[in-house]
Amino acid sequence: MAKTQVEYAVEGIVTRQMIEIGKKEGIDPQWVQKRVSEGRIVVPLNINRPCSVVGIGMGLTTKINASIGTSTDIADIDAEVEKAIAAEEAGADTLMELSVGGDLNKIRKEVLAAVSLPVGNVPLYQAFCEAKQKYGDPNKLDQEMLFDLIERQCEDGMSFMAIHCGINLYTIERLEKQGYRYGGLVSKGGASMVAWMKKN
Template sequence: METQIEMARKAIITPQMTKVAEQEGLDAEWIRERVAEGRIVIPVNPNRQHQNIVGIGFGLRTKVNASIGTSSDIADSNLEIRKAQVAEEEKADTLMELSTGGNLDEVRRLVLENCSLPVGNVPLYQAFAEASRKYHNPGKLDSEHLFEIIEKQLADGISFMAIHCGINRYSIERLRNQGYRYGGLVSKGGTFMVSWMEYNNCENPLYEQFDRVCGLMKKYDSVLSLGNGIRAGAIHDSHDRAQMAEMVINCELAEIGRDMGCQMMVEGPGHVPLDEIEGNIMLEKRMSGGAPYYVLGPLPADSGAGYDHITAAIGAANSARHGADLICYITPAEHLALPNEEDVREGVRATRLAARIGDIAKYPERRELEKKVALSRRDTKWDEHFQLLMFPDKAQEIRKSRTPENQKTCTMCGDFCAMARGKEIFSGDMRGDKIAD
């Protein structure tokens, strides 16, 4: 089987490329060219018959990923199914199934069966979870078993994988030489891989056998998302030598994998001050040759726990503005607890709004919806207004909870409605597209 990027390089426009073009309002040949360049990826494992088609990358709407998954404390497969369905209901574009507790094969397969989103995961989670159960020591993981797990998960229908290929002995040495970190290591997969390397005094097999990883991904045309295992977990660690060592390696691997005919993404950056986000994205794009950037957060502050979906939305809007392609949501439970269904809902909504804000700046020509929203608000056409909003149910709920005496206004201004008074004064002066249909 040939991958999307291999077919694009043969000037073949696949049905998936055509679908992405229709969704984005772009020319299918233009999409094909960007896929051939590796600047757009389409995660669609052919082993899974029913899944949404999503394009991620240059020139496309910024996409939103929702993450779910069990833990060693809470392992309820039915809860994860409901969370996956909430994520789809709230219009997330992709889903990551990140379970570490319970029957991991069962949870993954149930999620794949019960939602239509392209599903990704982190194979190191299952590998180290099984090693911990079997040996009571994740350091005793057999590296061959890791590759077996990768293929098993791909065979189930996983469409993209975050695989920590960029961690190596050199990047760990940078961590030691800089005196470790303020925020430590925050990637579960990354931390356990570092631990495995230290325990076994070995190089990372995912780095050493990168061609083998790419071969497995190509077999299922799954997107290889180069995991950010040494990402900063605190803004004071942002762009330290360890993080940058891994970023350089991941960007180099993205180029190598792309040359092998594998669809590639790069992940990053974690916690980053607001003033460093643009530079981070510029570096990733420059060093990787424009590979799609899957942004985790980013969180531009460390002190917002309980509202980190808002903290991250601020970082996500800036990331989308400067060229990030896929944003991993953050929920209100981040840093505190395993997310529940309502956390998933709020996380997706906050991140979708952030991506929209970023896209309004990134693509000024795509602001027509905002104009229609403004006109319906100005003219107090409430029914039309609600239909145009991203979250009409929430807006209607708030309005109905405080019903105004005059239905043309709202209880914020009541008889002192600025919209009504302004229109009364200037109605004779409106012309062109300032006159609503």
């Protein structure tokens, strides 16, 4: 199995990606390697899909992440591909593909093929869509479905993912005891995860 940038960095190895980030940022690649090894810089990549090299994190320039994605009302693959290309041409550093309507596998593959940016997503969106299609209820999602989906998305070439793992039953209990919350749960994926956790 191929090593990750973190694994190389922990071993003290400066990769060509770290050298490229150093050149782009005007900093010593050794410094990049040290920060990657500490988890202070990330380099979103995927061995299954070449993409532009971007360093994100401590001491680096601020990056622009563009978000695209279909809805259950409008699922136009061509429009999403056009938006992805427009985001890259406008200077986005990374892209989030957040579709929830239409053929999600096809949309993802076409967007990945259209741009050279690192592309990320929220696996829970598709997982809940698939659970709803299969069982009639997104909260019937089982863990293996989610893990299988994440593997498929990685095989397709996703460079990074938003995984809603920062909440547990204890934090849900505290939020409920707290009562009113300004803004409530503002993350769609996080709110869906909380609903799933409470039901299961």
